[in-house]
Structures are given as structure tokens and as C-alpha cells.
Amino acid sequence: MTLDYFPWVLAARFTDSPAVRDRRTELTFTQLDARVAAVSSQFAAHGIGHGDVVAVMLPNRVELVLAMFAAWRLGAVVTPVNPAFTSVEAGHQLEDAGAVLVVNESGEELRPGAPSIAVGDLATEPVGPVGEPAPVAPTDLALLIYTSGSTGRPKGVMISHANTDVMTATIGEAVELTADDHCLLVLPLFHANALMVSLLATLRVGGQLSILESFSASGFLDEVERLRPTFFSAVPTIYALLVTKVDGRDMSSLRFVVCGAAPATRELLAACEEKLGVPVLEGYGLTEGTCASTLNPLHGPRKAGTVGKALPGQRIRIVDEDLQDVPTGTSGEVLISGDVVMSGYLGNPEATAETVVDGWLRTGDVGRLDEDGYLTLVDRIKDMIIRGGENLYPKEIENAIGSLPGVLEVAVVGKPDAVLGEVPVAFIVPYPDANLTPEDVIDHCKSRLTRVKVPTEVTILTELPKNPVGKIDKPTLRNTLSA
Template sequence: MGNLALNLAASAANTPHAPALRLGDLTLDYAAVDAAAARVAGLLRDRGIRPGDVVGICLPNVPSFAICYYGVLRAGGVVVPLNPLLKERELTYHLADSGAKVLFAWEDVAETAQASAAATGTEPIIVTANGFDELLALAAPAPGYEERDDDDTAVILYTSGTTGRPKGAELTHANLLANCDVVAEVLLNLSPSDVVLGALPLFHVFGQTFALNTVVKVGALLTMLPRFDPTAALEVLERDGVTVFEGVPTMYTALLNHPDGKSFDLSGLRLCVSGGSAMPVEVMRGFEQAFGCTVLEGYGLSETSPVVSFNLPDRERKAGSIGLPVPGVEMRLVDDAGLEVGGDEVGEIAIRGHNVMKGYWGNPSATAAAIPDGWFRTGDLARRDSDGYYFIVDRKKDLVIRGGYNVYPREIEEVLYEHEDVAEVAVIGVPDARLGEEVCAVVALKPGGTATAQDLVEHAKHRIAAYKYPRHVVLVDALPKGATGKILKREIVVPSDLGSDLSGIR
């Protein structure tokens, strides 16, 4: 299949003057994006980057993200996309674990990026809104594309379980190329005339595959939002005649409930895609009625590039279902021994296909545990109906999905355990009307401990990204435990009026 960046080369050759990326008043055509990516590759070559070397990209949804992304791939490098909201300790871990030699970082997070880079021996390159072109102009463009094998790693996406530190899922060029083809041709039926709203963060696999890579493959236009805001999104949807909108359920809720939503002309919108967490059926129906479009819901993970299953455009859609496996992907439900469950029984989703990652970066034991027999174990429990549609019923992992972002309880628990007054802590998700789930920490203090709920929120707030820290902290005498002393999260009961009890914690 070759280098993923060849998709950009093909579109630049076929339609050089077609608009590729738009942000506000700035529009770049395919020739300009390809030329800038060539200069990024040249810049990296000058900095000693060779095929297989790792390069971090810590940028919001701006054209420079796409330019750096394809520039790294063009040079044969491995991209590590990083959330600009990461704190110094988090960014330092990711740089150290991946062995990143260079980090492209947005000007707004320059101080954090430079501190983390200094701690890990990484070379920082600060990307500014106005000065990046001048920096690239100093570099000679790389003359061609480094040849890569199908099984060579293209992107390392950091994810985490409920235990241990974040793990880097290695997605190959073949993984991403195949998944991109499925999205473009089977799910979206995308054409060069389409305009896709890039509101999903591009550092996340959902945005990378559904927006960036798929748009570039077909030569369509990606119009970008650095930060989702419902008013701004509606303005861009109308201004650019967006035909495809991709988002997480909270985005749909915000657009549907916008007081002036019906005053915007969204007649160009033909298709919407939802992922990240389950969309409430009433929100889906309301959105389709309000904006006259179809919403397709599906399922995927960072380790699967991400698309696993979807409600397909030409098949029946079932409310609450994650749909059917996409072409080239197999799904089955297994028990703890790896044996397939029968009938309407609940089992863990296991996946095999072109989308499954190569493994966890530098972590063969975690890879073996996740893919013990060629089937990737997701940790998600589901049932399958007689038509083959899958329905998730629970999460084997204690994952909290807050507004479409994955929050891993163990990480927050470790931070709270660093507080001198904390004896025991369990982090769980509690229902939230706006975000789907909110992060709640249930804490037992040490004898004589005087920390308040607000103290613990502030402790976490300054150590982890803004979307992760707990908005609710419940202080208890002790946490429920089993016979072995293990904390039993399923037996934790939190007050039903969290909002009023902790109204000052937001």
C-alpha cells in the first residue's frame, strides 16, 4: 500500500488548485498543502530525522497540524499526535515513552512544550499562527516520499486502560489506508465536491481518519474549528455549505439546543457521523428532524484505526446499536476464556481485521494480553441480535467518557493519591445531562486529614488536563471493599444531588 502521505501527493497532482484546508478567511489548496508538507519533511531531514524516527505533534485543529502530519510521514517518520491540553508531567511522559526526537508545538503551549522537551532531550519547534511559513521557507523541500512498508508504523496514539500508564497503540500505514478507504467509500460516499467540518480534534484517531485522512484521499475540503463552539460551528456549517458533519454526541446536543439554530441555513448538510460515546436516541431523532439529514452511529477504538462497526447508509439503522462490522473487519463476542458466546448472550467484543493495531509501542506484554490469539480484546461487553447488529451493554474497563473524551480513572486516582491527606480514592463516572458522564472522585481521608473537596479538585486541576480532573469529589469514611480488600466500585453510592452539594466545584 505504501506511505499514507501519498494520498496527499495524489490529490495535489489531480486537483492542485482545489481547496483542501480552510480556517476562517484562510484557504489552502492541495498544491500549497503538499508543498508545505515537503518543506516540513526537508526541515526534519535537516534536523537529522530519518525513516522510523518519532516526531510529536502538539497542535490544535489548524492547517499546520495537517502540514506537519503529512510532512512527518513524507519523511518516513512516525507521528505521535498529542493533545495541547496536556500538562507538563503528561507531555513529558509521552515524549519519553515514545522516544520523540522532535516536537512540533503550538505557540499557546510553548512553555509547557519546551519544559517537557528539555526534560526528554526532544527538540522543540514552536509553531506560530504567523511565523511558521517563514520557518518553512528556510528549509529546502524534500524531493520525494520515503518508501514505507505496509507494516511500518505511521502513527502512535496514546491510550490507557484502567491500570498502568498510557500505552502507545502503533497504527501502520496499511491500518490507516484501509480504514480510510472504508470511511470514504462505504460510510460517507465522499466525493471531491464534499465539504467536511473538522470539529473533531485531529490529535484523536476519530478526527484523523474520518476528517483529515479521508478528506485528503478524495480531494475534498476540510473546514476547521480549533475549538468546538456551537455558534461558531453553525456559522461555519452555513458559510461553507458543509455537506458532512462529524462529531461526538455532546456536539449534536449543543447544536440541537442552540437558541438560534433554526435561523442558520444548513441545507447543504447531507450526512452526519457520531462516535465517541452512545448518542441518546431522542437527540439523534431531534437532530435529523431539525436539520434534515441522516445521522450514522458507529463504534471504534484507538487500537482499531478506529472504525470497527457502523450503521451503514444502505442498511437498516437500529437505535442504540453500533451497527454491523465494516468490510474487512470481523467481530465476535467471547467469554473470559476466549470462547465465543452463543445466541443473545453478552460477551466481550473481540476484533480481527485490517484495522487492528500492530501492537503497543515498546510493550510486548500488553500487546500479548490485548491480542492473545489474533483477536483484539476491546474490554467492551455487548450482545448481538438475530440480524447481526451489535449493542454495547457495559464497559469491562472502568472508562469514563466525558464529552467524547476518554478519561481513565486510574490516572486521576494516582494524582489524588499524591495528596498527603488522601487514604483511599475511587474515580467513577456519574451521569451528566450535557457531557454524558462527569468525573467523580470518591475519597476517604487519612485520620486527621483536613482536605476539603475543593482542595482535592484544585490539587488535580493543576496536574492533569482540564477535561480529566474531577468536577465532583465526595468525601466518605471508607470505600466498600471485597474479601481481598479490593475496592468495589460497583457498590459505591454517590449523592443524587451532587450539583447542589458541590455547586462551587466547576
């Protein structure tokens, strides 16, 4: 299988055209291919081969791209790891994925028996023989991207090369990407959105990618003016910050921008289109669907308040509790089908069978379709909290809090926030003889969770509200926050 996003394929087509850059490094397609070959020889010297899992735990930078492509050159699988993870969080992912090599900033060993390579030690020249790229079958895994459901620990979403090929080609066609396009990347490369929309969809057509390591509104706008990108993909929180700073800036290089990962208000979308002067394409998707399943069109009606229509090759259904279709305009669970649906959850056939039913991906989201096929998201069945575009899963936070001695019951819900959309807050019932304070809970969370997952507030209660069957009544808790 030959794929248009492999650098050795791209180098033959686009040679000395610019490919990727960050503040340290700038590579043409030919140079990208050569650097990938060098790193792959280094990986091969560590015994990496077909089907092995390489973990890449780096912030946004060119070396993350090099490591991913180098693993693919050997037929290996990549699991991108959030570089802000604590050792507990990273350790679970590395162990569950079976990572046999880790690329990180320090070179510190994060999994016993799995050597680590510091980013500064990645090869720039071959360290041994550089063979031909390994053959790749469509069903071979490309990525293991970890995501949590509303229960349990994070699960490894198995994304095949066939999934990746279809997804990136579809995105490119939907927004008419060509070799003249230039993407400014600000979203984290351990997420499917950045990998599929910004990186691979752009490179496969010969476009160029400029990678930013972090975001500030003024700094981002400086880079738009300096680098002259034609598009970028971001989350509503970023757009909310940009519209307050964009007046007087030259945004004329842009031809569209993409908004996703969390719902955006009609008012924000309208303000963005006015201030940026280009179409804002809002879409929707899940990691389990490789990235995107709907998108408001580049040409044609863009319906604010919707997340657009199904992308080519995908179908959207709205069903009731029995998975039977409901009438147009009626709310129900959103189901997705197409060649982008994941291969499954790694080592978890039960969860896979619950999520993918007869080829249809159960999203856990509630939505409705209008007569033109535009999808409006109504609610989330799962309790996921979206903080500034970052998906947070209450059960993971609850598990961390529950490991603190003295905690009897815990519930974590999202509290509305004007800037971030939602933030996690916790409600705790301690054991009668425990002397817990909110500060104790927050300090415990800081030792086990990434900063964005740490509750912004902790409320100590004598009891939690329960529904008639005895389960914690989270809607009631949410209502107390929004009242």
C-alpha cells in the first residue's frame, strides 16, 4: 500500500518545496524524507520493526513529526502522549499500548524495559543501513490515540492506515487543499485533529506546515502576519481570544479557518467571520471516527448553530434507545459509519462491541438532523467536560480523587466558564471521621493529573443527590452550578 502522506512518496513529487518548520528547523520535502530515514535507522538499531509501538511524548515541534514518520517507515505504530502528563498518566498509556521505545524531551526512561531517546539525540544522519520502507497493509495500525469514555481508564483507539488515508484525503477534498496551501498549526499534535487536518491533509497535497509550540493571541496573530498561512484549525476558546486582538492585523493570506473540538456559539462564529474576513468552517467528529465526520461547507450554506453535513463517504444517523432511526428534526443518539470508523479499542473487545454496532459508531452524543442533512448537537450522553477544546473525563478525575484516603463519594461535573467553556469541579462526601479540606483534594489531584484536569473548585458535602435507583444525580449538581 502506497500512501500519499508518506514522506518518501512526497519527496519524489514535491522535492525542494517547503514542507515543515518550527522556530528551530525548516525542512523541504527532500530534507524531511532524509531526516525521517536517519531517525528510522536509529529506531531500527533499537530493534523496532513491523507492529512495534513507539511512543512520542513531545510538545509541538518538527521532531515529533520526524519520529512518527520514522516509525511508520519501519511499519511500526505510533502512540502520541501528552507531554504534560504526569508519570501516572503517561505510565498507564505506555503500559497499555505496549510501547517498546519512547521519544521524549529528557531521555528519561518512563516504562521499565522500554528505552527512551531524548529529542536532542534523534539522529540527523543514518546510524546504520537504511533499507526500503516497510510494506504497509491497509489494516496495519498507524496510531494508538488514547481517549477516555465516561467510565474507566483511557482507552487506546486503534487507527489504521486505511482510516488515516481516507480521513486526510476527505479533508483535503472538502476544503480544496493544494500545494499552494500553508497551515499554521497551533493545536497539540497528540490529538487527532492536529494530526489529520493540519499535518497530514496538508502535506499529502504538497502544502506546507508551520508548527507553533504554544498559543497566545498576540503571538499567534504575529505569526499569521509573518508566515502568511492560508488556513488554520482551532477551538472556540482560541477564536474567542483572537477576535479581541485582531483589529488592525493583516489576515489577508487566509482563505478559510476550521473550528472544532467543542461547540461554538452563533455569536462567536459570526464575529470570527467578520473579523477574520474568511469562512469559519465548524465541524464535528470523534477520535473513534479518526477525526471529522461533519463539516459546514466551504462553498454553499454554512448554518450557524450546526456542525454541518456528513463528509463524503460517511453517513450520519439519529436513533432512539433501541437504535432505530427517528424522524428528521427529532433528537436522538448520533451514529456514524464509513471507512473512518476505528479498528476498535486496543485489548478491549467488550468496549469495542458496545461502541461499534454493525459498522456504526455510537458517539454517545445527542443531536438532530434537519431536512438538508445538517447536524445540530443537542447534548452529550456521556459526562465529558470540554475545557478550552480539551476533552476531560469525569471518571478519570473521580478515580484520582477516590484514591485519596478519607473520600467516601465523589462526583465531578463541568461548570460553565465564559472563556474556557467548561471547567471541572468536584463534589466530595468524606468519611465521617475524615478531616478533608478542598485544598487536600486539589493538592492530591495535582500530584496525579495534568493541570487542566485538576478541579477548579471542590465542595465538601454531607451527601450527594441521588436518583431513584441510587445513582449520583449529576444533572442536579450541574443545575446548582448554572443557577
